[in-house]
Amino acid sequence: MAASFFAPSRMVAVVGEDFPESYTTLLQSRGIDLSGLTRQKGRTFRWKGRYAQNLNDRETLDTQLNVFEDFQPTLPSAWISSRYIFLGNIDPQLQSSVLDQVNSPVLVAADTMNFWINGKAELLSHTLRRVNLLFVNDSEALELAKEQNIVRAAKKISAMGPKWIVIKRGEYGAMLFLEDQIFTIPAFPLASVFDPTGAGDSFAGGFMGYLALAKEINERNLRQALVVGSVMASFVVEDFSLDRLQTVNDLQIRERFRAFKNLTHFDDLSLDLLRVAS
Amino acid sequence: MAASFFAPSRMVAVVGEDFPESYTTLLQSRGIDLSGLTRQKGRTFRWKGRYAQNLNDRETLDTQLNVFEDFQPTLPSAWISSRYIFLGNIDPQLQSSVLDQVNSPVLVAADTMNFWINGKAELLSHTLRRVNLLFVNDSEALELAKEQNIVRAAKKISAMGPKWIVIKRGEYGAMLFLEDQIFTIPAFPLASVFDPTGAGDSFAGGFMGYLALAKEINERNLRQALVVGSVMASFVVEDFSLDRLQTVNDLQIRERFRAFKNLTHFDDLSLDLLRVAS
Numbered sequence: 001m002a003a004s005f006f007a008p009s010r011m012v013a014v015v016g017e018d019f020p021e022s023y024t025t026l027l028q029s030r031g032i033d034l035s036g037l038t039r040q041k042g043r044t045f046r047w048k049g050r051y052a053q054n055l056n057d058r059e060t061l062d063t064q065l066n067v068f069e070d071f072q073p074t075l076p077s078a079w080i081s082s083r084y085i086f087l088g089n090i091d092p093q094l095q096s097s098v099l100d101q102v103n104s105p106v107l108v109a110a111d112t113m114n115f116w117i118n119g120k121a122e123l124l125s126h127t128l129r130r131v132n133l134l135f136v137n138d139s140e141a142l143e144l145a146k147e148q149n150i151v152r153a154a155k156k157i158s159a160m161g162p163k164w165i166v167i168k169r170g171e172y173g174a175m176l177f178l179e180d181q182i183f184t185i186p187a188f189p190l191a192s193v194f195d196p197t198g199a200g201d202s203f204a205g206g207f208m209g210y211l212a213l214a215k216e217i218n219e220r221n222l223r224q225a226l227v228v229g230s231v232m233a234s235f236v237v238e239d240f241s242l243d244r245l246q247t248v249n250d251l252q253i254r255e256r257f258r259a260f261k262n263l264t265h266f267d268d269l270s271l272d273l274l275r276v277a278s
Numbered sequence: 279m280a281a282s283f284f285a286p287s288r289m290v291a292v293v294g295e296d297f298p299e300s301y302t303t304l305l306q307s308r309g310i311d312l313s314g315l316t317r318q319k320g321r322t323f324r325w326k327g328r329y330a331q332n333l334n335d336r337e338t339l340d341t342q343l344n345v346f347e348d349f350q351p352t353l354p355s356a357w358i359s360s361r362y363i364f365l366g367n368i369d370p371q372l373q374s375s376v377l378d379q380v381n382s383p384v385l386v387a388a389d390t391m392n393f394w395i396n397g398k399a400e401l402l403s404h405t406l407r408r409v410n411l412l413f414v415n416d417s418e419a420l421e422l423a424k425e426q427n428i429v430r431a432a433k434k435i436s437a438m439g440p441k442w443i444v445i446k447r448g449e450y451g452a453m454l455f456l457e458d459q460i461f462t463i464p465a466f467p468l469a470s471v472f473d474p475t476g477a478g479d480s481f482a483g484g485f486m487g488y489l490a491l492a493k494e495i496n497e498r499n500l501r502q503a504l505v506v507g508s509v510m511a512s513f514v515v516e517d518f519s520l521d522r523l524q525t526v527n528d529l530q531i532r533e534r535f536r537a538f539k540n541l542t543h544f545d546d547l548s549l550d551l552l553r554v555a556s
Contacts, residue, residue: 053426148331151469172450175467184464184541189453191429223544257547263462264542266501269535 001245002205002232003086004030005253007212009205010082012036012075012098016044016067026246035076042067055193056170075101084212086204089113092120092127099130107217109133110162111204117144128161135166135204150175151182164222166207166229168200176226183223186263188234188256195240199233202245206232231256279523280483280510281364282308283531285490287483288360290314290353290376294322294345304524313354320345333471334448353379362490364482367391370398370405377408385495387411388440389482395422406439413444413482428453429460442500444485444507446478454504461501464541466512466534473518477511480523484510509534 003009010033019039027034045068048061073094075082080103087095087110095110110131116124117140128134134157138150144160145153154165154177165177171193173186207229214221231253238244281287288311297317305312323346326339351372353360358381365373365388373388388409394402395418406412412435416428422438423431432443432455443455449471451464485507492499509531516522 149469149471151467155469169450172447173462173464175464182467182541183544184451184467185544186451186453186462186464189429189460189462191427191433193427220545224547227544254547261544261546263460264544266461266463266505266539266542267498268539269502269532 001027001030001032001242002202002236003209003212004032004205005232005250006206006209006228007084009033009209010036010079012073014038014040014067014071016040016042019044023242026242036074036079038074040067044068049197051196054171055196058196073098073101083107084208085109086208087111087127087131088201089116092116092124095127096123096130099127107132107208107211109135109204109208111135111200112140112144113137114140114143125160128157131162133164133166134162135168135200135207137200138167138169141165141167154182166226168203170196170199174203174226174230176222178219178222181219183226185226185230185260188230188260188263190234190238193237196237198241199237202236203229203233205229227257227260228253230260279305279308279310279520280480280514281487281490282310282483283510283528284484284487284506285362287311287487288314288357290351292316292318292345292349294318294320297322301520304520314352314357316352318345322346327475329474332449333474336474351376351379361385362486363387364486365389365405365409366479367394370394370402373405374401374408377405385410385486385489387413387482387486389413389478390418390422391415392418392421403438406435409440411442411444412440413446413478413485415478416445416447419443419445432460444504446481448474448477452481452504452508454500456497456500459497461504463504463508463538466508466538466541468512468516471515474515476519477515480514481507481511483507505535505538506531508538 008031011027015037024034043064043066045066046064049058050061051058071094075098080101082102083106085098085102085105085108087098089111092112099108108131110127112124136144141150141153141157142148145156147153147156150167154167157165158177163179167175169175171187173184176183207225210225210228211217211221214224234256235244235248286309289305293315302312321342321344323344324342327336328339329336349372353376358379360380361384363380363383363386365376367389370390377386386409388405390402414422419428419431419435420426423434425431425434428445432445435443436455441457445453447453449465451462454461485503488503488506489495489499492502512534513522513526
């Protein structure tokens with residue numbers, strides 16, 4: 001959904017019989033190709049959690065895999081030429097199996113989490129070797145790299161495969177590790193955050209969609225993509241579910257991009273101040 | 279010490295008989311006016327703590343007020359015209375007594391902490407009414423405002439007096455709340471942080487020194503001051519005590535300012551991408 005604001009999008013996923021028709025209609029209304037969406041006997045994946053009052057920490061109360069449990073992502077044969085791949089946060093073996101089904105993509109990005117870092121380290125390391133860009137939370141990055149410092153962790157993760165690493169820091173924003181540079185963006189300061197669920201996925205969606213729109217993958221576009229991801233995430237948390245993404249428009253997206261500029265911009269030191277008074 | 283890189287600096291403080299002569303010599307070598315420094319019978323203030331492995335959280339193991347216990351800051355009479363005042367983190371009543379000794383300063387900034395927020399709320403609120411700019415940690419800002427959200431907290435604190443509020447967020451950087459704008463800066467990502475002690479004070483020192491150098495207090499200079507504060511803090515944590523500030527030079531300060539620019543800069547959306555593809 002977040003990606004569809006910027007580029008034609010395709011989705012591979014599985015849902016159960018309980019999945020509301022209104023959502024597939026919604027996704028289609030944004031031009032998202034759902035030929036990779038399987039509807040299957042049983043119930044859709046469900047997650048239930050409780051957020052701490054700071055909305056940054058959350059506790060899982062219940063996870064029901066349901067139809068997700070035996071999910072084998074199968075791409076429609078026409079999708080073999082898909083160019084921008086985002087591997088959602090699932091079993092690294094399944095992530096690899098998706099890559100087996102595409103032919104020389106331009107960019108392969110992946111998300112992962114502590115569950116796979118601890119439980120399927122070897123399979124994850126196999127997948128990471130095929131990934132160009134990794135999205136990961138800060139605490140999970142430290143776990144993955146067995147480090148205490150995020151700069152050293154990113155360097156180590158980069159040696160595992162991904163050329164670029166996006167560290168998600170919740171209310172503190174995100175960092176992008178390029179080869180020899182670091183770019184940071186704060187989270188958009190909102191006076192009220194309604195529901196942070198899905199912020200990370202919308203972030204990745206906006207990021208990937210913008211890169212596809214910008215076409216060339218270079219430092220300039222990667223930096224802008226991180227801002228666009230933050231823009232989309234900042235809208236999603238303003239309401240439940242996809243509600244805010246149903247009302248947001250292009251003008252508001254561009255305005256918030258500019259608001260991020262105002263939030264982070266400062267002028268170079270003036271020439272007459274360049275000689276610091278020591 | 280951090281301020282002295284940018285503007286002539288004066289210090290009001292008390293030390294005991296145990297305070298090493300080498301430090302007063304060091305401060306004087308940077309042109310800092312120490313006529314407000316009292317040397318008194320007894321021992322200097324001491325703090326002992328333990329940092330968590332993330333270096334963001336710390337636990338106080340021992341605090342000895344010593345000569346600081348009966349400290350009554352007295353300004354040399356010539357300092358009545360001091361223009362940029364930074365009230366260090368002490369009893370709000372003493373902060374007020376310093377303000378009683380100066381004549382129409384250009385800027386009054388103050389630091390405070392949970393100890394005074396909880397213990398001397400009324401005196402603190404009295405001081406805050408006389409303060410233009412408050413430096414405060416994020417958790418302390420929430421406590422002071424009795425809020426869960428930092429944007430709402432800053433608005434409330436502003437209603438207590440300070441026109442501008444700097445929220446310090448440790449490894450996550452800092453936020454500056456201007457009247458109707460917010461500016462953020464990340465902490466400088468270092469592969470190894472040696473000792474975070476004194477980072478907040480060096481931050482405030484660099485901030486105040488730069489504002490005095492820039493002369494005019496406007497949005498542009500306040501934003502730059504936040505960056506300069508972050509620059510000075512990023513040097514201090516590279517070594518123990520004032521060690522790094524003894525070796526850092528103007529060129530390195532300017533280079534790190536530019537590094538902060540590179541860390542946060544992104545280009546505006548290109549004209550041909552301005553019409554988001556929806």
